Amino acid sequence: MLTLNLVAQGLIQGSIYALVALGLTLVYGLLRILHVAHAALFTLGGYVGVLVCNASGSLALGFLCAALVSGFGGVIMFRLAYQPLLKQPPYVALIASIGLFIASEEAFRIIFGPQGFSFTDPSLQQQIVIGGGLQFKLAELLVMLSTAVIIGILAWLQARTRVGIACQATVSDPQMAESFGISLRQVRDINFFVGSALAGFAGVWVALLNNLVEPTMGSVPSYKALAIIVLGGLGSVPGTLAAALLLGVIESFGTIYLGDFLDRNAIAFAFLIAVLMVRPQGLFARR
């Protein structure tokens, strides 16, 4: 029963990692930028979700606003910070990204105060008992379910729609794609919007699970998501998904059985190093 519980908890955590890391991998695939400030949009989503939900009483509206605000936030971030740097070597954008992330943490603290916010009346807290020994919050089950649904939709969009195919074409050969009449600018905007909206969406889930949003809530996802996209083979969507879930489960067991000598947040990187020694291209790289 403990094993089953640990797997379930790992998948819950992995779902959140997946939502955050997917946006990052979309950006990396398209622009080769390690977008650390992505985690700021995750935090932004959490704040917007809690504030809107507390003001309106509707969690659904909270989710919607969080995804929209984070999505547009991502596009603005791209236009203002990354676009002017695209001709520079990638580390220039990385430095800008780290700076943006630190500045955003402080901005959240200055605007919303250091203590963070909670839902005044948190929803989805009902207890669900499965098979006697497994007990979850409703929110924990829904986070897994919604991640599966969203990623399914995303995969379908990418494979079956014009916009999705345009995105894929831009990733594999931007110049050729442009010569076929695909607007690079549009594709990049869409990518940032979708990826950032996912991060905002994840932020609201984390806010619900912990009943807390705080200025520093993005600090762990900011670097762990980087480890995940490297594991997943940089830029590969299915690889990122698999790596996120796998890391969730490994962390779950690691926290209990390796916790005495390895920090929970160090497990991700120990695993990353171990994998890169055997498969330098990442676990699930296509090439």
Add this chain to the structure above:
Amino acid sequence: MKSRTQRFPLLIVAAAAMTFSASAAWADIKVGFNVPLTGFAAGDGKSALDGAKLAVAQANAAGGVAGQKIELVVYDDQASPKEAVPSATKMVEKDQVVAAVSGSYSGSTRAAASIFQRAQVPYVVAYAIHPDITLAGDYMFRVSAMGEVQGRGGAKLVQNLGKKNVVLITLKNDFGQALAAGFKEAAPKLGINIINEYEYGMPDRQFGPLVSKVKSDNPEVIYASGYFFTAGPLVSQLRAAGITAPIIGQEGYDSEKFIEIAGDASEGTLITTSLDRDSSSPSTKAFLADYKKATGSGADMVAAASYTAASVVIEGLKKTGGKGGEALKNAIAAGTYDMPIGKLAFNDLHEVKKDVQVQVIKDKAFHRHSVISDPVLLAPPTKAK
């Protein structure tokens, strides 16, 4: 052009005014205050700053010290040793404070302690609980029960509850580990069986795997260290998994924010702390009321302890007529204090001997549960140790 010449005399007046106010400030008695105002501990830092400011404002309103006003020189140390060292150095070298107060965590306070000791500036610590702080030297004072003592108090509480099998959930920093050390030291003497101990890190908010394991351990009591921002999610997740064993926390939980985060799951949580909200002591009651009036929110342990630490410095300064150094050190050491967190007197290591307050959360508020007074078990270490 005309307007510029018209403004010119105004500028002179403004400059003169600034010179005057600067020279007035020069005569003030400066007391340093290091506190985390940014970073993960900024929530506690705000409470600490509000508490210390209240103490200074009250003293100044009552005429200050020897006719001079007290000025709190505030530095943000981000609860980090690497920020605490330069700020302590600045307080000593640049601001030339006569005394300093720590409104910060153990890590940064430990780092600052040796600097104040070397400069012979009395340093009164509000709520940082690591044992090494007072070991830095005789200019160090602490107004809260140190970690080990509180940990022993926690073990005693388990015994008082009539329970035996405990799981420890320990925050992996100076605070959590000092508490766990005290708990583990006292447990065998009190017939308490520690089934397992788990550690977690400061950034952790999702405790799913740990909660699953604790559930399978099936303890009678859970002794979990942490701050309100880690303990809130932890307690809520323990309860969500169907664990009903009593949870014992410590002063890190001592914030209304904890109840807000954990919500209904916080009901019945016990904490060992230094602030008794249901106290009949006039100084505690007055502090709780004044703090509410000044800030609009309820006081927590951090605010009360920082208020106390600043007040101890001020009382010392009153005795020395505003002088610092050795005179102030001796004055602080010799005093007895009636404070919001109890009646205090320092031993030869400059630790306080006091009862541990146990508070319980009932109807979304902290209330008195019991008081643990065991002079032998709760004795702070002395120099002779």
